[in-house]
Amino acid sequence: MLGKLIKHEFKAVNRLMIPMHLGLILVTIVGRFYVQFAMNRWPSSAVDGFYTYNVWENLINFTLVSFYVIALIAIYAITHLYLLVLRPRKNWFTDEGYLTHTLPVSTTDHIFSKLLVAVVWELIDGFMLILSVIGMFANQDFFEGLAELWPEMVESFPYVFGVSAGIGMPLFLLMALMDLLSSILIIYMCLAIGHSFNSHRILASVGVYVGVSMITNLLSSIFTATSGMNTFGSSISMFLVSSSFASATDYFWRSFWFNSILSVALGAGAFLIANYFMSRQLNLE
Secondary structure, rough: OOHHHHHHHHHHHHHHHHHHHHHHHHHHHHHHHHHHHHHHHHHHEEEEEEEEEOOOHHHHHHHHHHHHHHHHHHHHHHHHHHHHHHHHHHHHHHHHHHOOOOOOHHHHHHHHHHHHHHHHHHHHHHHHHHHHHHHHHHHHHHHHHHHHHHHHHHHHHHHHOOOOOOHHHHHHHHHHHHHHHHHHHHHHHHHHHHHOOOOOOOHHHHHOOOOHHHHHHHHHHHHHHHHHOEEOOOOOEEOOOOOOOOOOOHHHHHHHHHHHHHHHHHHHHHHHHHHHHHHHHHOOO
């Protein structure tokens, strides 16, 4: 049954996600052609070694770049808000919830189906936004510079982080994924708790989220102050080498395990609480 839920969830979410990201591709392609056109025009406007200042052309360029930046921010914000808040809230806690919760499916399956689809689309969204920026502005000089810089970055990685790039980079990605899972489950938990109230449910959900964020930040700050570690967010470490540790390698592994345990604990706790409120304290009135 979980497979059917995931299939249905993808089908529902794709109605918005696919057209929106196809629009991103179209904007990137059109923007790329314009950037190349504008760059090829600049040398022709030189007069006696100086470039003429075309107010209208610069205004158009500024407007188009601003539109592109706003479009990127909007796509990220809409994707994040829709997948993590609007979609689960509508499907679980509004009138649609009467139908959703009559299905012969466990609450665990409901949570996991939403979680999996949200993670997949969050990763796709982030990947496409990065590709869009590269596709819009990158040129031959960029790729040549990257080809020269990359070996130096890999070589210097152990001196900065204490482990080789082959170990460190996958672990960074793993921690980012655990942080994403934990963050989504925390939002589900806040929605479940907030919608157990009889009124002001959205405000209650926001209040719970603020309270949880304050508590987790306080715990991280306490650990930071007592251990010398530098962290941000709920689980990803900045990995700045601290003098309180014998070596960068020691600091890396201490940071990795602290952030991993924190992320797993927060995610598991959020899942159990969300599952309890959705199965035992559900209030759709």
